[in-house]
Amino acid sequence: MRIVSLLASATEIVCALGAGDSLVGRSHECDNPPWVRSLPACSEPAFDISRPSGEIDAEVKRRLRAGEPLYRIHTDLIRQLAPDLVIAQSHCEVCAVTPGDVERSGCETPIGTVLGLTAGSLDGIFESIATIGRALGKEEAACSVIEGERRRLEAVRAKTSTRLRPSVVTLEWADPIFPMGNWGPELVEIAHGDLRLGNPNQHSAPISGDAVRAADPEYLIVAPCGFGLDRACEEKPVLEALPWWRELQAVRNGRVAFADGNLFFNRSGMTISRTAEILGEILHGVVSETPAENIHWRWMAD
Numbered sequence: 089m090r091i092v093s094l095l096a097s098a099t100e101i102v103c104a105l106g107a108g109d110s111l112v113g114r115s116h117e118c119d120n121p122p123w124v125r126s127l128p129a130c131s132e133p134a135f136d137i138s139r140p141s142g143e144i145d146a147e148v149k150r151r152l153r154a155g156e157p158l159y160r161i162h163t164d165l166i167r168q169l170a171p172d173l174v175i176a177q178s179h180c181e182v183c184a185v186t187p188g189d190v191e192r193s194g195c196e197t198p199i200g201t202v203l204g205l206t207a208g209s210l211d212g213i214f215e216s217i218a219t220i221g222r223a224l225g226k227e228e229a230a231c232s233v234i235e236g237e238r239r240r241l242e243a244v245r246a247k248t249s250t251r252l253r254p255s256v257v258t259l260e261w262a263d264p265i266f267p268m269g270n271w272g273p274e275l276v277e278i279a280h281g282d283l284r285l286g287n288p289n290q291h292s293a294p295i296s297g298d299a300v301r302a303a304d305p306e307y308l309i310v311a312p313c314g315f316g317l318d319r320a321c322e323e324k325p326v327l328e329a330l331p332w333w334r335e336l337q338a339v340r341n342g343r344v345a346f347a348d349g350n351l352f353f354n355r356s357g358m359t360i361s362r363t364a365e366i367l368g369e370i371l372h373g374v375v376s377e378t379p380a381e382n383i384h385w386r387w388m389a390d
Contacts, residue, residue, distance in 0.1 A: 089107075089110045089172045089173060089224065090110060090112045090169065090170060090171045090172050090173070091107070091110045091111050091112065091113075091171055091172070091173045091174075091175065092111075092112060092113035092114070092130055092166055092169055092171040092173070092174045092175070093111060093113070093114055093115065093118060093174075093175045094114075094115045094130060094131055094161070094174065094175060094176045094177075095115060095118075095175055095176055095177045095205065096115060096117040096118045096119065096120065096355060096357065097177075097205075097207075097213075097216070097355050097356045097357025097358070098175040098177070098205060098216070098220065098357070099111065099114055099115070099118040099120070099124055099357075100120050100121075100355075100357035100358040100359070101216065101217050101220050101233075101357055101358060102175075102220060102224070103121055103124070103358075104217075104233050104358050105217075105220065105221055105224060105226045105229045105230060105233060106226065106229055107224050107226060108121070108123075108124070110224070111124065111127055112127065112128075112169045112171060113127055113128050113129075113130040113165065113166065113169045113171065114127045114128070114129060114130065115129065115130065115131045116129045116131050116132045116133065117314070117350070119351070120351060120357075120358070120359065128165060128169070129162075130161065130162045130165050130166050130169070131159050131160065131161050131162065132159065132160050132162075133158070133159060133160070134151070134156070134157050134158055134159055134160050135147050135151070135158075137314070140263070140326070141261060141262050141263045141312060141323060141326060142263035142264070142326070145261065145263065145264060171201065172201060173201050173203060173223060173224075174201055174202045174203070175202075175203045175205065175220070176202060176203070176204050176205070177204060177205045177206065177207075178204035178205065178206045203219070203220070203223055205219065205220075205356075207270075207271070207356040208270045208271065208289050208290065208291070209270065209271050209274065209288075209289040210241075210271045210274050210275075210360065212271070212289075212356070213271060213356045213357070213360060214234045214237070214238075216356065217230050217233055217234050217237075218230050218231075218234065221233075233358075237358075237360065237361050240361035240364075240365075241275075241278050241360070241361050241364055243376065244278050244279055244361070244364040244365055244367075244368050244374075244376060245278045245279075245280070247368060247372075247374050247376065248278075248279050248280035248368045248371070248372050248374055249280055251280060251372045251374075253280050253281065253282050254281060254282060254305075254306040254307055254371055255281075255282045255284050255303070255304075255305040255306045255307070256276060256281040256282065256283055256284065256305050256306065256307040256308070256309065256371060257283070257284050257285045257286075257300060257303050257305040257307075257308050257309070257338075258272060258276065258283070258286070258308075258309040258310075258311060258353065259300075259308070259309070259310050259311070259312070260272070260292055260311060260312060260313045260349060260353065260354055261292070261294075261312050261313060262310060262312060262323040262326050262327055263323075263326050264294040264295075265294060265295055265296075265297060265299075265300060266292040266293065266294055266295070266313075267285040267286045267287070267292060267295055267299075267300075268283065268285075268286040268287075268292065268353070269286060269287035269288075269290055269291055269292030269293070270287075270289065270290070270291065270292070270356070271289070271356065271360065272286065272353060272354075273286045273287070273288040273289075274288065274289075275360065275363055275364045275367055276367060278364045278367075279364050279365075279367035279368040279371055279372070280368075280371070280372065281307070281367060281371050284303035284305050285299060285300065285303050297330055297331075297332055298332075300332075300336070301332040301335060301336065304335075304336055304337055304338075305336070305337075305338055306337060306338060306341070306343060307338055307343045307344075307345070307370065307371055308336065308338040308339070308343065308344045308345070309344075309345045309346075309347055309353075309367075309370060309385075310323055310327070310344065310345070310346045310347070310388075311346070311347040311348065311349035311352070311353035311354065311385075312349045312354075313349050313350075313354040314349065314350050314354070315348075315349050315350055316348050316349075316350050316351065317346065317347065317348040317383075317384060317385065317386065319350075320346045320347060320348065320349060321346045321386070321388075323346070324346070324388060339388075342387065342388075343387075344387065344388040345370050345385050345386065345387055345388065346385065346386055346387075346388060347366065347370075347384060347385035348384045348385065351384070352366060352384060362377070362380075362384075365377055365380070366380045366384055366385055369381065369385075370385060
């Protein structure tokens with residue numbers, strides 16, 4: 089089977105199921121495992137995503153209102169790659185290429201070969217693994233992968249459950265402010281954190297700064313969707329400019345962490361258990377595998 093994955097989490101899952109050698113194309117965001125970067129990229133953003141987060145948000149909203157695409161799909165390349173299966177996502181029209189994007193692009197891949205995944209919860213992520221496993225004839229491998237992820241998550245729960253449960257707010261966008269949504273609150277609960285703002289198993293939605301100030305968490309984690317660690321840290325001036333920022337106890341006590349939201353906090357693939365481990369490290373100082381500090385997350389410098 090020849091697979092083009094237009095979703096980073098799906099690429100991870102295909103590889104975890106032992107079918108990485110079937111991948112012939114990827115999205116511009118696929119980066120894990122690292123070797124997949126050698127595959128041809130079949131998509132790219134339709135606008136400059138190096139702009140400040142506020143400008144990115146405004147451009148996304150403008151394009152959605154105007155019916156303009158957020159991504160360019162390289163249809164000629166996909167035709168040349170002749171995939172038997174194209175994987176996209178149906179959960180969010182903003183975060184990655186959708187089956188509708190593939191259809192509107194004019195790609196001649198038969199619609200029956202386009203698999204759209206949706207995952208707004210941990211169970212939804214496990215179902216995505218099972219769905220890909222069925223599509224690839226690797227149902228047994230999928231069951232094994234799911235069980236392994238469940239065990240790893242339960243190990244985080246066991247290591248953190250006897251510790252004090254600190255209050256936390258996690259932001260997946262800074263301008264405007266979006267608190268954590270989807271499966272993220274479940275991971276915070278597993279890591280024994282008291283999430284003060286968020287939308288469990290739902291899309292994240294913008295909130296006012298007053299809501300963050302009222303929550304006044306002991307810990308604040310900034311992990312913007314699509315931003316790696318260094319790019320996330322560039323949001324520091326945006327946050328520091330907020331009039332209430334220095335009132336937060338997390339800021340006063342040096343408990344503001346920036347994290348890789350692209351690879352971990354906002355990806356519905358094979359990094360969810362590692363995200364829970366990172367949360368345990370930030371909130372409790374518990375190292376589950378190897379230290380992630382200054383690799384996948386870091387404390388905000390003064």
